[in-house]
Amino acid sequence: MDSLPDQQSIRMGAAQEAVEHLGLLKPGAAATIKDLLCDFHGEHPRSVCTTYRKMGGQLSDDEKRAIGIRANAFLSRAALAEISEKGMLDPIRAHEITLLRASFVIFRHRNAQSYARMMANHPDYPIEIQYDVFHPDACTVCSGLDRTPVPADWGLFAPTGCTCLTAPYGLRSEVDFNAPLLAATKKVGAKSANSFLAKVRAFFTPD
Incomplete structure (x- = not known):
């Protein structure tokens, strides 16, 4: 069997594969998914990504309404900027699904x-x-x-x-x-x- 990659390499590889395969996030978001994998210690990706979307300046209620999400949902401007056109079909779950796929690699x-x-x-x-x-x-x-x-x-x-x-x-x-x-x-x-x-x-x- 081949030697196994180290933690940094497997996290980056897993993040890139998930972003590329799903297409829910822009390519540059692979770095974010890699960082979120560092916080993955048995906690479900939904919880990890909710915490991430809470960080930073949030969209206004009008902006949330414009993209079809509920007013009490958390979505920072930074997180929104990472979501692709395909991911905007369900912007609240774009990071979560991507992280979930990457977490199976881990x-x-x-x-x-x-x-x-x-x-x-x-x-x-x-x-x-x-x-x-x-x-x-x-x-x-x-x-x-x-x-x-x-x-x-x-x-x-x-x-x-x-x-x-x-x-x-x-x-x-x-x-x-x-x-x-x-x-x-x-x-x-x-x-x-x-x-x-x-x-x-x-x-x-x-x-």
Whole structure:
């Protein structure tokens, strides 16, 4: 498997991909999405983006009415300036949807970091990393990847042809428990191998 990008690189890459794929924000807004990803610690993108839209000078009620949003909605002039013509169809959610797509890349990156450590710590265990498509809104391209092996780049970014808004899939590990069992059988005999296998399964089984 390829080496994983660092935090700064994956945030910038995720932000750029989301902005380009969705087209809800202008290209320059990728820097904003990257910064918002730094604030993403389990908090839903809706909350993160609401906080962002509250910052700075707000549109007047007349200006809000002119673009079709309610008077009590928050939308700063700075945030408005980042929204593309396509994003103006739903200006309140333009940043949120873009951040949500980018956040799935960060989610997969965290999965990959965990599995990379597992593979490094246990090089003798055959471990395959697979796509885990868990959301019913996934497009047919992404859905078709479920339980298939990810490529060397870890599948961090949505595949070519993806039409999802958010590419809502993760990664999972598949461990071949038979290989260490066979190796143990050859070395110490079947009885000890069974005990060894139990320990291996216990290690990889969540509490």
